[in-house]
Amino acid sequence: MTALAEPRLTAPARIEPRPFGLARHSLALARRSVLKTLRTPEQLLDVTIQPVIFVVVFVYLLGGAIAGDTGKYLQFLVPAIMVQTVMFGGMATGVNLNTDIGKGVFDRFRSLPIGRSAPLIGSVAGDLIRYVVAIVSLLVFASLMGFRFQTGVGSVLAACVLTTFFAFCLSWVVVLIGMVMRTPGAVQGTAFVIMFPLTFGTSMIAPKDTLPGWLQSWVGVNPVAHMMEASRALMLGGPLGDHVVWVLVWSVGILAVFAPLAVRAYRRRT
Amino acid sequence: MPWAFQAEGLVKRYGKTTALAGIELAAEQGSVLGVLGPNGAGKTTAVRILATLLRPDAGRATVGGFDVVRDAAKVRRLIGLTGQYASVDEDLTGTQNLVLIGQLLDLRTPDAKARAVELLAGFGLSEAAGKQVKTYSGGMRRRLDLAASLVGRPEVIYLDEPTTGLDPAKREDVWSMVRSLADDGVTVLLTTQYLEEADALADTISVIDHGKVIANGTPGELKRVVGGQTVLIRPADPADLVTASAIAGAVADRQVESPARGVLTVPVDGDAAFTEIVRRLAQERIAVTELSLRLPSLDEVFFTLTGHHTQQEAA
Ligand SMILES: Nc1ncnc2c1ncn2[C@@H]1O[C@H](COP(=O)(O)OP(=O)(O)OP(=O)(O)O)[C@@H](O)[C@H]1O
Ligand SMILES: [Mg+2]
Numbered sequence: 001m002t003a004l005a006e007p008r009l010t011a012p013a014r015i016e017p018r019p020f021g022l023a024r025h026s027l028a029l030a031r032r033s034v035l036k037t038l039r040t041p042e043q044l045l046d047v048t049i050q051p052v053i054f055v056v057v058f059v060y061l062l063g064g065a066i067a068g069d070t071g072k073y074l075q076f077l078v079p080a081i082m083v084q085t086v087m088f089g090g091m092a093t094g095v096n097l098n099t100d101i102g103k104g105v106f107d108r109f110r111s112l113p114i115g116r117s118a119p120l121i122g123s124v125a126g127d128l129i130r131y132v133v134a135i136v137s138l139l140v141f142a143s144l145m146g147f148r149f150q151t152g153v154g155s156v157l158a159a160c161v162l163t164t165f166f167a168f169c170l171s172w173v174v175v176l177i178g179m180v181m182r183t184p185g186a187v188q189g190t191a192f193v194i195m196f197p198l199t200f201g202t203s204m205i206a207p208k209d210t211l212p213g214w215l216q217s218w219v220g221v222n223p224v225a226h227m228m229e230a231s232r233a234l235m236l237g238g239p240l241g242d243h244v245v246w247v248l249v250w251s252v253g254i255l256a257v258f259a260p261l262a263v264r265a266y267r268r269r270t
Numbered sequence: 271m272p273w274a275f276q277a278e279g280l281v282k283r284y285g286k287t288t289a290l291a292g293i294e295l296a297a298e299q300g301s302v303l304g305v306l307g308p309n310g311a312g313k314t315t316a317v318r319i320l321a322t323l324l325r326p327d328a329g330r331a332t333v334g335g336f337d338v339v340r341d342a343a344k345v346r347r348l349i350g351l352t353g354q355y356a357s358v359d360e361d362l363t364g365t366q367n368l369v370l371i372g373q374l375l376d377l378r379t380p381d382a383k384a385r386a387v388e389l390l391a392g393f394g395l396s397e398a399a400g401k402q403v404k405t406y407s408g409g410m411r412r413r414l415d416l417a418a419s420l421v422g423r424p425e426v427i428y429l430d431e432p433t434t435g436l437d438p439a440k441r442e443d444v445w446s447m448v449r450s451l452a453d454d455g456v457t458v459l460l461t462t463q464y465l466e467e468a469d470a471l472a473d474t475i476s477v478i479d480h481g482k483v484i485a486n487g488t489p490g491e492l493k494r495v496v497g498g499q500t501v502l503i504r505p506a507d508p509a510d511l512v513t514a515s516a517i518a519g520a521v522a523d524r525q526v527e528s529p530a531r532g533v534l535t536v537p538v539d540g541d542a543a544f545t546e547i548v549r550r551l552a553q554e555r556i557a558v559t560e561l562s563l564r565l566p567s568l569d570e571v572f573f574t575l576t577g578h579h580t581q582q583e584a585a
Contacts, residue, residue, distance in 0.1 A: 009392045010454045013423040014347065018376045028373040036361040039402065104357030108418065111321045112374050113346040 022115040029122020047134035051085040078142045079235040080204040080228035089134045090171035091191045093127045094178030117263040150236045159234035169251040172258035179265035198224045223250035274299040274457035279329035289315040291481035302458040304472030312481040313461035321351045350424035360404040375422040389417040409440040426457045496574040503534045504560035517550045
């Protein structure tokens with residue numbers, strides 16, 4: 001450490017605060033999260049291999065029984081399972097945050113003059129890359145199996161963007177769980193208990209009218225079901241109805257409630 | 271001289287454990303405060319409160335005149351922290367870690383990059399700059415951690431046991447870094463379990479135990495209280511222990527301790543006493559396998575100050 005003989009290296013000096021701190025800091029932290037993901041590609045297994053397995057299992061196991069034909073069932077399944085895949089991808093955000101927060105890195109963030117919510121916003125925003133990977137790998141694989149879009153590029157992109165926005169808002173629920181629970185395992189378990197009825201209590205696997213009445217009522221209010229129907233309409237054509245409106249209302253509502261709760265829980269932790 | 275930081279009557283409890291029981295710490299601007307204490311004394315807890323990571327249950331602390339609870343944001347602009355456990359990101363490279371901190375400190379990205387290059391060079395990490403931190407050795411991580419806490423050119427820096435786990439050469443590196451920080455006018459709070467380290471670096475030493483300051487003063491004052499140096503004698507023949515103990519006790523005029531089987535220690539006031547002990551041992555023809563003069567260990571300091579030994583925390 002010879003250069004330390006040069007005194008200017010550590011001479012105190014104040015750095016002038018610059019405007020738009022929260023946005024800049026969150027972006028810098030989002031970049032950190034993306035770099036981490038790219039450097040540990042095994043963290044992407046849940047958004048690459050898992051959806052492929054789901055598609056294969058559902059199509060070959062249930063396709064014949066439900067649609068009478070695996071090709072037809074693939075068309076029915078893919079737009080909906082894309083939503084589930086991206087939502088499961090968002091679960092990892094809460095689990096990772098819970099793991100990270102116990103480490104010294106977060107202590108350093110807390111000792112810096114940045115907004116309290118910046119590390120959380122950064123993590124959630126950085127994980128958007130996982131959603132993109134999930135969507136691309138699912139759609140590429142589905143196309144290889146024979147899936148075909150029935151609408152234009154614009155509609156398909158709209159479905160992907162809407163799904164991403166929806167999952168982004170919903171991931172704040174998991175972030176809150178990540179802030180409240182003690183261990184990553186507990187976060188995973190709790191998140192799963194919540195995600196399960198949300199993703200499977202839908203028309204993802206079978207058409208709504210084949211479901212029992214009580215389940216149909218749940219599907220009617222479940223935001224995930226609306227998201228899946230919107231995705232189907234945007235990728236395959238057919239009536240869009242009020243699904244998009246419901247998705248947006250739910251997304252913004254969930255974001256408005258759970259993001260502040262998560263930030264508050266983060267501040268209270270230790 | 272104004273206080274660079276000051277803690278008054280800090281109390282922090284974890285359930286039934288009282289981590290801090292009204293601790294008082296203060297350092298003048300540009301000075302080095304050594305906080306000396308055994309495991310579980312409350313060093314890390316005190317540092318975390320001064321670094322705005324933890325709220326005290328009672329008492330107050332200020333840094334640069336700003337309250338660590340009410341004006342936490344202002345305090346954070348003044349401080350740098352190197353925690354006891356590494357706080358750099360394993361998956362990122364050395365450069366990426368430092369640039370990120372620069373950006374979070376509101377440096378423009380080119381400035382943050384320049385600062386990272388400068389610090390990495392200063393800490394002998396230029397070659398490893400582009401490598402992921404998980405490939406670094408313990409010493410390299412420690413250095414990167416120190417560099418990370420200097421990105422913002424803080425006025426006050428906290429180093430929580432910065433040399434624990436480092437080999438002697440690396441420890442010397444950290445010591446010289448602390449000295450150059452002080453030369454630059456940075457106020458340093460350094461926690462340690464070694465009197466030798468506090469003696470080498472600190473302008474003032476606060477000895478803490480069970481969350482309280484039990485002694486406070488310059489290294490010179492403290493050494494006068496605890497007898498400065500200690501003579502250690504290990505007779506070759508255990509049968510000589512009694513005679514050796516009598517000699518040491520008579521010369522030093524202090525109580526002789528036996529910290530381990532076959533070993534005697536006694537605090538002395540200076541080299542003269544040591545020479546005298548050596549002379550008398552030779553006179554009595556007592557052969558020794560070990561004979562040395564050193565600063566007292568933390569345990570001996572405690573014994574002198576409190577009459578009891580440091581209790582090793584049952585982890
Ligand atoms: N988060 C916590 N929950 C419960 N007890 C805690 C917590 N942090 C510290 N303690 C307790 O508070 C006391 C002081 O701990 P602290 O970490 O401040 O000691 P220390 O002087 O830094 O010790 P060491 O030399 O081992 O780092 C200890 O008894 C410890 O067990
Ligand atoms: Mg400690």
